[in-house]
Amino acid sequence: MTTTPNRPTTQIDERAAPWRKPKWGAVVFLTIVALLMPWVLLQFGGGSFVVHMLIMFFLWSIVAQSWNLVLGVSGIYSFAQLALFAVGGWTTGVLSMSLGWNPWLSLAVAPVAATVAAIVIGLPSLRLRGVYVVLLTLAFHELLRNYAINGPEIISGGGYGLIGVPRLPTGGLFDGNHILLSYYSGLVVFIIATWAIWRIFHSPIGVAFAALRDSEGYAIGRGINQFRIKLFLFGFSAFFTGLAGGMMTHYLGSVSPSIFAFSVLINVLAMIVIGGWGSFGGPILGAALLLGLQEALRDLSDYRTLGIGLALALMAVVAPQGVWPLLRDRVARFLAEDEPKKSAGDVAGEEPENEGATDRSGSSAGGGVVESTPGH
Amino acid sequence: MAVVECIDVTKRYGGLVAVQELSFQVEASEFFAIVGPNGAGKTTLFDTISGHSPATSGEIRFNGESIQRAKPHSICRLGLARTFQTTTAFDTQTVLTNALVSAVFGRSGRSSWLGFDTKAKEAALAALRLVGLADRQEDQAGTLPILDRKRLMLATALATKPTALLLDEPVGGLNASERQEFIDLVAGVAKTGVTILMIEHVMKAVQALASRMLVLHHGQKLAEGPPAEVLRDERVVQVYLGGGAARKNGNGARS
Numbered sequence: 001m002t003t004t005p006n007r008p009t010t011q012i013d014e015r016a017a018p019w020r021k022p023k024w025g026a027v028v029f030l031t032i033v034a035l036l037m038p039w040v041l042l043q044f045g046g047g048s049f050v051v052h053m054l055i056m057f058f059l060w061s062i063v064a065q066s067w068n069l070v071l072g073v074s075g076i077y078s079f080a081q082l083a084l085f086a087v088g089g090w091t092t093g094v095l096s097m098s099l100g101w102n103p104w105l106s107l108a109v110a111p112v113a114a115t116v117a118a119i120v121i122g123l124p125s126l127r128l129r130g131v132y133v134v135l136l137t138l139a140f141h142e143l144l145r146n147y148a149i150n151g152p153e154i155i156s157g158g159g160y161g162l163i164g165v166p167r168l169p170t171g172g173l174f175d176g177n178h179i180l181l182s183y184y185s186g187l188v189v190f191i192i193a194t195w196a197i198w199r200i201f202h203s204p205i206g207v208a209f210a211a212l213r214d215s216e217g218y219a220i221g222r223g224i225n226q227f228r229i230k231l232f233l234f235g236f237s238a239f240f241t242g243l244a245g246g247m248m249t250h251y252l253g254s255v256s257p258s259i260f261a262f263s264v265l266i267n268v269l270a271m272i273v274i275g276g277w278g279s280f281g282g283p284i285l286g287a288a289l290l291l292g293l294q295e296a297l298r299d300l301s302d303y304r305t306l307g308i309g310l311a312l313a314l315m316a317v318v319a320p321q322g323v324w325p326l327l328r329d330r331v332a333r334f335l336a337e338d339e340p341k342k343s344a345g346d347v348a349g350e351e352p353e354n355e356g357a358t359d360r361s362g363s364s365a366g367g368g369v370v371e372s373t374p375g376h
Numbered sequence: 377m378a379v380v381e382c383i384d385v386t387k388r389y390g391g392l393v394a395v396q397e398l399s400f401q402v403e404a405s406e407f408f409a410i411v412g413p414n415g416a417g418k419t420t421l422f423d424t425i426s427g428h429s430p431a432t433s434g435e436i437r438f439n440g441e442s443i444q445r446a447k448p449h450s451i452c453r454l455g456l457a458r459t460f461q462t463t464t465a466f467d468t469q470t471v472l473t474n475a476l477v478s479a480v481f482g483r484s485g486r487s488s489w490l491g492f493d494t495k496a497k498e499a500a501l502a503a504l505r506l507v508g509l510a511d512r513q514e515d516q517a518g519t520l521p522i523l524d525r526k527r528l529m530l531a532t533a534l535a536t537k538p539t540a541l542l543l544d545e546p547v548g549g550l551n552a553s554e555r556q557e558f559i560d561l562v563a564g565v566a567k568t569g570v571t572i573l574m575i576e577h578v579m580k581a582v583q584a585l586a587s588r589m590l591v592l593h594h595g596q597k598l599a600e601g602p603p604a605e606v607l608r609d610e611r612v613v614q615v616y617l618g619g620g621a622a623r624k625n626g627n628g629a630r631s
Contacts, residue, residue, distance in 0.1 A: 010501075010505065010510065011501075012472065012497055012500075012501055012513070013472060013513035013514055015514055016470040016471065016472035016473065016513040016514040016515075017470075017472055017473065017476070017492075018469075018470075018473050018476065018492075019491075019492060199490065203488075203489065203490045203491060203492070204476075204477060204480040204481065204487070204488070204489050204490070204491070204492060205489040205490065207466075207469065207473055207476070207477045208477060208481060208489075210466065210468060210469060211466045211469070211477050213468075214465075214466040214467050214468055214469070215464050215465075215466065215467075217428060217448075217460070217464075218460065218464045218465075218466070219466070220428070220447070220448040220449050220452075221426060221428065221448050221449075221452055221457070221458055221460075222449075222452060222457070222477065222478040222481060222482045222532055222533075222536060223449050223452040223453045223478065223481035223482030223483070223536055224449055224477075224481045225447070225449045225450075225481075226449070232489075
């Protein structure tokens with residue numbers, strides 16, 4: 001049993017482990033800031049616009065984070081995320097507007113509908129690989145877009161979508177201010193979704209996503225049930241996306257087929273790519289950057305998409321792994337330099353903090369282990 | 377009782393018969409080597425046993441249970457783990473995480489998707505210690521040199537707590553000194569009582585490790601028995617080592 005000498009290291013090296021302790025200080029601080037933010041902002045003129053942007057940030061970053069789990073962490077090129085967002089938006093829109101449901105109740109149905117839709121498209125895509133997943137999911141996107149334009153009146157609104165969707169009733173809270181209600185409900189959903197995704201990143205399930213991406217044949221040979229794992233992935237990422245879609249519909253009071261526009265798809269994709277493909281913080285930072293960039297480029301109107309396209313191309317060349325990993329390394333290096341002088345060669349702090357399932361794109365060369373994996 | 381048992385196993389790819397009505401059994405704690413020229417169907421045989429590419433017909437039993445229709449993940453969880461000919465790892469993950477994920481999902485019994493339990497941590501760490509990677513936990517698997525990648529692939533298999541191991545060319549691609557190191561490592565693993573099936577071209581490794589061996593040729597069994605006997609078999613020498621090597625006394629096929 002002892003062919004190799006027992007090396008001195010006999011403990012688990014916590015830095016190498018996928019689990020992390022939450023930085024509670026930062027969480028509490030940010031939560032307090034987020035809670036106080038609107039009260040402070042609304043004291044100033046134009047403050048309500050900033051609150052509006054924050055609501056947009058909460059909802060879009062949920063979509064970007066969910067999509068990143070599929071695209072970045074698991075390396076499955078599904079482009080159905082906006083269609084699932086729309087499923088959530090339309091479900092609650094139709095239920096509350098045409099059927100007269102209480103918006104809170106119909107909103108609760110939105111994530112369920114999106115999850116069911118995701119499982120329906122997830123099942124066939126589980127048997128497909130690479131570009132065929134792109135084709136199938138884009139076909140689903142296009143199908144829904146057509147239906148949203150040409151479908152029955154209660155869904156298509158004659159091609160204009162749903163206009164005049166009731167707002168979420170405040171029930172007397174916030175003096176009936178629906179922006180504040182949207183802000184706080186958006187914040188709550190944002191915190192829950194982000195927390196759930198953070199948990200996934202640092203637990204076996206998240207590592208399994210990355211393992212299947214790195215090498216599928218190897219991963220299933222180590223006991224990973226890819227069918228169940230991927231079904232969970234599709235369902236989970238759709239759940240919060242659908243919920244965000246539903247909240248968006250009630251917040252804006254409308255949902256239109258323009259949500260299916262290519263520019264919207266590229267925009268969310270850019271949040272993930274610019275922020276940091278496959279990393280936990282990337283899509284959150286990316287959502288903030290992109291929403292900011294969009295506002296900054298507002299005067300360019302049609303050229304805005306071009307500008308975002310250029311930013312994407314630039315990122316691909318300059319920092320392919322995205323802004324978040326770059327910042328993370330900078331901070332790690334800065335902290336390392338701050339520590340009492342060790343030997344000059346000591347680079348302990350320079351190693352990128354390995355966030356479990358993070359890092360690098362899905363273009364791992366590890367594939368091609370097994371000849372084929374039929375029946376999966 | 378046989379641990380791994382193949383009964384008339386056939387694997388067909390369209391018109392090509394890669395493995396043809398092959399039968400053999402491997403007893404508990406045995407070290408069983410499978411050799412044969414390239415294209416003889418060795419890796420295909422492993423793919424059918426591990427469930428990666430199910431057999432066309434025939435039966436495969438593991439501890440008496442039919443597994444020829446089982447999925448790879450459930451076969452692994454039954455206690456039958458394999459390594460691959462192409463050295464593979466979860467490249468974007470650390471050495472420790474590679475072992476942990478295998479320990480969580482590969483061991484039998486229930487495991488949580490949301491937490492790494494103590495038993496999984498222990499299994500992962502024990503496997504890394506056994507192969508000598510316990511002080512390399514933080515390294516990114518993709519950056520490891522080939523010998524360490526091979527060790528890691530063995531460690532992830534061990535982390536699943538297998539009762540039988542399929543090793544596909546464990547010392548392929550290694551230089552002479554690395555090869556010896558790895559042979560010693562595999563011998564150490566065998567000593568723990570794990571049943572081992574090993575595909576190997578390097579005769580030195582086969583002779584050092586195997587108690588019994590099987591020669592495959594065109595998907596069929598050519599010979600089976602203790603290495604000393606099988607390697608003297610004239611047909612084996614002819615097919616496997618080639619006529620020239622036969623004259624030169626057959627000192628190791630590809631070394």
